[in-house]
Amino acid sequence: MYSTTVMDHFKNPRNVGIIPAANGIGTIGDPDCGDYVRIYIRVRANRVCEVGFEICGCPASIATTSVLTEMAIGKTLDEAVAITEADVVNALAGLPEAKIHCSNLGTAALRQAVVDYLQRCKHNKEVKP
Numbered sequence: 001m002y003s004t005t006v007m008d009h010f011k012n013p014r015n016v017g018i019i020p021a022a023n024g025i026g027t028i029g030d031p032d033c034g035d036y037v038r039i040y041i042r043v044r045a046n047r048v049c050e051v052g053f054e055i056c057g058c059p060a061s062i063a064t065t066s067v068l069t070e071m072a073i074g075k076t077l078d079e080a081v082a083i084t085e086a087d088v089v090n091a092l093a094g095l096p097e098a099k100i101h102c103s104n105l106g107t108a109a110l111r112q113a114v115v116d117y118l119q120r121c122k123h124n125k126e127v128k129p
């Protein structure tokens with residue numbers, strides 16, 4: 001059974017959609033189930049000021065990515081990449097054991113988006129950290 005918080009984020013996912021001015025993008029797929037997540041971030045002054053996502057996934061992956069976006073907004077880059085799968089599961093008041101792995105997608109995509117941002121900074125002088 002899913003918690004009320006999981007159901008809320010599944011039915012009303014936060015921060016869904018592309019961010020046209022994103023300066024970091026991360027995409028992760030789970031080869032076992034075929035689900036994937038793409039996370040868009042907008043970073044300003046070393047902080048994640050906007051997060052959006054597109055997803056093709058199960059209810060748990062939608063809920064975990066939704067709550068992750070709320071957790072990441074306002075964080076520094078170091079704080080954002082430090083958000084763990086366990087943090088996400090705790091923020092949702094738990095997940096069924098068989099669905100714990102679904103929390104990996106969003107966190108991995110967020111970390112990849114931060115790496116993408118840092119690489120853009122390295123190669124594009126217009127994007128400042």
Ligand code: FES
Pocket residue numbers: 030033034035057058060061101102105
């Ligand atoms: Fe694939 Fe949940 S079953 S992410």
